[in-house]
Amino acid sequence: MGSSGVNFSALRIKKGPTNQCVCLVDALGNRTMRPCLSSVVKIQAEELTKEDFKGVKWLVMRYGIYNLEVIHAAIQMAKEEGIFVSLDLASFEIGQGTYSNVYRARDLDQRKIVVLKKVRFDNLEQESVRFMAREIHVLHRLDHPNIIKLEGLVTSRMSCSLYLVFEYMEHDLEGLASHPGLKFTEPQVKCYMQQLLRGLDHCHSRGVLYRDIKGSNLLIDNSGILKIADFGLASFFDPHQIQPLTSIVVTLWYRPPELLLGATYYGTVVDLWSTGCILAELYAGKPIMPGRTEVEQLHKIFKLCGSPSEDYWRKSKLPHATIFKPQQPYRRCVAETFKDFPTPALGLMETLLSIDPADCGSAASAFKSEFFTVKPLPGDPSSLPKYPPSKEFDAKVRDEEARSYYAPSIADTSYHSICWILMVRNFRGTLLELLQ
Numbered sequence: 001m002g003s004s005g006v007n008f009s010a011l012r013i014k015k016g017p018t019n020q021c022v023c024l025v026d027a028l029g030n031r032t033m034r035p036c037l038s039s040v041v042k043i044q045a046e047e048l049t050k051e052d053f054k055g056v057k058w059l060v061m062r063y064g065i066y067n068l069e070v071i072h073a074a075i076q077m078a079k080e081e082g083i084f085v086s087l088d089l090a091s092f093e094i095g096q097g098t099y100s101n102v103y104r105a106r107d108l109d110q111r112k113i114v115v116l117k118k119v120r121f122d123n124l125e126q127e128s129v130r131f132m133a134r135e136i137h138v139l140h141r142l143d144h145p146n147i148i149k150l151e152g153l154v155t156s157r158m159s160c161s162l163y164l165v166f167e168y169m170e171h172d173l174e175g176l177a178s179h180p181g182l183k184f185t186e187p188q189v190k191c192y193m194q195q196l197l198r199g200l201d202h203c204h205s206r207g208v209l210y211r212d213i214k215g216s217n218l219l220i221d222n223s224g225i226l227k228i229a230d231f232g233l234a235s236f237f238d239p240h241q242i243q244p245l246t247s248i249v250v251t252l253w254y255r256p257p258e259l260l261l262g263a264t265y266y267g268t269v270v271d272l273w274s275t276g277c278i279l280a281e282l283y284a285g286k287p288i289m290p291g292r293t294e295v296e297q298l299h300k301i302f303k304l305c306g307s308p309s310e311d312y313w314r315k316s317k318l319p320h321a322t323i324f325k326p327q328q329p330y331r332r333c334v335a336e337t338f339k340d341f342p343t344p345a346l347g348l349m350e351t352l353l354s355i356d357p358a359d360c361g362s363a364a365s366a367f368k369s370e371f372f373t374v375k376p377l378p379g380d381p382s383s384l385p386k387y388p389p390s391k392e393f394d395a396k397v398r399d400e401e402a403r404s405y406y407a408p409s410i411a412d413t414s415y416h417s418i419c420w421i422l423m424v425r426n427f428r429g430t431l432l433e434l435l436q
Contacts, residue, residue, distance in 0.1 A: 101117075101118045102115060102116070102117050102118070103115070103116045103118065104116075104168060107165075112168070113168040114151065114165050114166065114167060114168050115165070115166040115167070115168050115169075116154075116163045116164070116165060116166075117163065117164040117166065118162075118163050119132045119162045119163075119164070131232040131233075132162065132164075132232070134231070134232065134234065134235070135164070135230075135231045135232050135234070136150065136153075136164065138208055138231045138234045138235075138236070139231055141206050141207075141208065142202065142203065142206055142208065144198070144199055144202040145198075145225065145227075146195045146196070146198050146199030146202070146225070146226060146227055146228060147199050147202060147203070147227055147228050148166055148167065148169070148219060148227045148228065148229035148230075149166065149167045149227075150164060150165070150166060151165045151166060151167060152165040153165065166229070167227075168221075169219035169220060169221045169225075169227060169229070170220070170221050170222050170387075171219065171220045171221070171222075171387060172215060172216050172217070172218060172219050172220065173192065173215040173216075173218040173219075173220060173226070173278070173282075174214070174215025174216040174218075175215075175216070176220065176387060177215055177281065177282065177285065179387075182387075183285065184282055185376075185379070186342065186376050187376045187377065187378055187379035188379055188384055188385070189279075189282045189283065189345075190371065190372060190376070190377070190378035190379070191224065191226075191378045191379040191380070191381060191384060192218075192220070192226050192282065193275075193278075193279055193282070193371075193372075193378075194367065194372055194378045195225070195226040195227075195381070196213075196218060196226060196228070196275060196278065197275065197363045197366050197367045198363075198367065199226075199227065199228045200213075200228070200268075200271050200272075200275065200363040201362075201363035201364050201367065203228070203234075203271075204268045204271070204362070204363055207236050207237055207238060208231075208234055208235070208236060208237070209234060209235050209236075209237050209245075209267070209268060209270065209271065210228060210231070210233075210234050210271050211233045211234060211235060211249040211250055211270060211271065212230065212232075212233040212234075212249065212250055212251060212254075212274075213228075213250070213254055213271055213274030213275055213277075213278060214251045214253070214254050214274065214278070215278065215281065217229055217230045218278070222386045222387070223381055223382060224379075224380075224381030224382055224383070224384035225381050226381075233249050233250075235249075237267065237268075239267060242265055244264040244265060245264055245265070245266065246264070247259045247260075247262050247263055247264055247266075249270075250270060250274060252291055252294065252297050253277065253287050253289055253290050253291065253297070254273070254274035254277045254278070255273075255274075255297065256269065256270050256273035256274070256357070257273075257298060257301050257302075257305075257308070257355060258270075258316070258318065258357055260294050260297060260298045260301070260320070260324070261298070261316075261318040261319070261320045261321055261324060262318055262319030262320040263316070263318055263319075264319075266357070267357075268362060268363065269357040269360040271363070272352050272360045272361065272362070272363065272366065273352065273353065273357075273360065275352055275363075275366070276348075276349050276351075276352025276353040277289065277353070279345065279348060279349055279352065280338065280341075280349055280353075283338070283341050283342075283345060284338070288304070289301060289304065295324070298324055301355075302326060302330040303330055303333075304332075304333065304334060304337060304353075305332055305334060305353050305354075305355045306329070306330050306331055306332030306333075306355055307325075307326050307329045307330040307355070308355050308356060309356070312355075312356050313325060332355070334346070334349060334350055334353060335350070344369070344370045344371040344374050345371055347369065347370060347371065348366060348369045348370075348371040351366065351369070352366065
């Protein structure tokens with residue numbers, strides 16, 4: 001019996017009058033499933049032709065089977081009977097991380113594209129499980145238009161995997177910014193920054209530190225909406241009860257100086273420093289401090305933003321201060337380096353890239369900056385330019401579909417979809433049960 005309560009003795013191959021067929025019957029009388037994490041759909045016995053097995057699309061499209069274990073069992077039986085089945089997830093992969101693979105799929109119920117983040121649990125290190133659990137827990141607390149939505153979970157003990165189901169966004173900020181010949185307008189930059197700060201303000205007001213602001217984690221759809229995604233490094237915090245946190249967070253180019261100096265007591269300003277780097281990057285067209293090592297990164301920060309005052313060194317008592325404190329103080333030169341930037345943008349950058357965390361302010365105060373109130377005003381998301389697919393995946397899928405004989409049988413090619421998976425919703429309230 002799997003976690004879904006499917007009795008696999010009820011899945012059987014039998015001979016029909018002329019063709020092989022499958023009888024799929026769920027064992028509802030024996031179900032032990034957790035009702036919010038899986039869905040078992042009763043399937044009536046019906047004969048299927050060999051053509052039905054050319055892809056797994058029929059399992060969902062024709063029968064509405066949402067349970068992964070039923071699908072995998074049916075696929076295995078089909079293979080044993082020598083019937084062709086294609087289940088090539090690599091064709092739909094759009095990203096890969098340390099702990100997960102990311103795929104694009106289609107929600108057949110609502111007829112929309114979704115993203116599946118697949119986390120495997122076989123031979124998985126405890127650290128990666130912790131990242132996944134943290135992401136689910138954090139996203140369960142957040143609900144905002146500028147934060148990616150976790151729409152559901154799909155679990156399968158048979159494949160030792162968990163799929164996190166997210167809404168699909170066509171682009172990420174890094175991909176658009178690095179596109180040759182593409183230059184953002186000032187209303188566009190202000191619109192993106194406004195949405196980023198709104199999302200961050202929501203995180204901080206809910207006691208969440210994001211801790212990995214960078215262009216590739218800021219997703220943008222073709223309606224101009226920006227959403228913060230990938231909460232694997234996020235952490236809860238309580239400003240009234242400070243707890244030590246790891247300093248090894250935030251991608252190097254966007255890491256604030258206090259973390260590079262080993263700080264373990266910090267707050268929302270770590271996200272604001274990264275946001276200042278993003279703002280400068282949108283105007284400069286490239287990362288402003290691309291260090292190769294932590295030492296080089298700190299040197300670049302001091303050269304641009306100046307070194308901390310003696311008072312700061314004395315009060316902060318940072319672990320690596322004695323190692324990295326420069327012998328001679330560096331002079332701040334942000335305004336000189338970016339003299340061609342609009343003055344209001346420079347003003348906000350000066351605040352966000354303050355070398356002393358106490359001077360960075362908050363996401364809410366940054367949102368009230370003059371940068372957003374002087375003309376040109378932030379553009380409306382719906383008025384922003386729409387861009388063609390920019391991910392290499394899109395071209396890869398189109399080429400593969402053009403070559404594939406079975407592509408129409410496997411998926412609706414206009415959606416480049418994986419039709420054998422459908423999200424299981426209503427996961428709220430089941431997180432603790434899932435993580436036990």
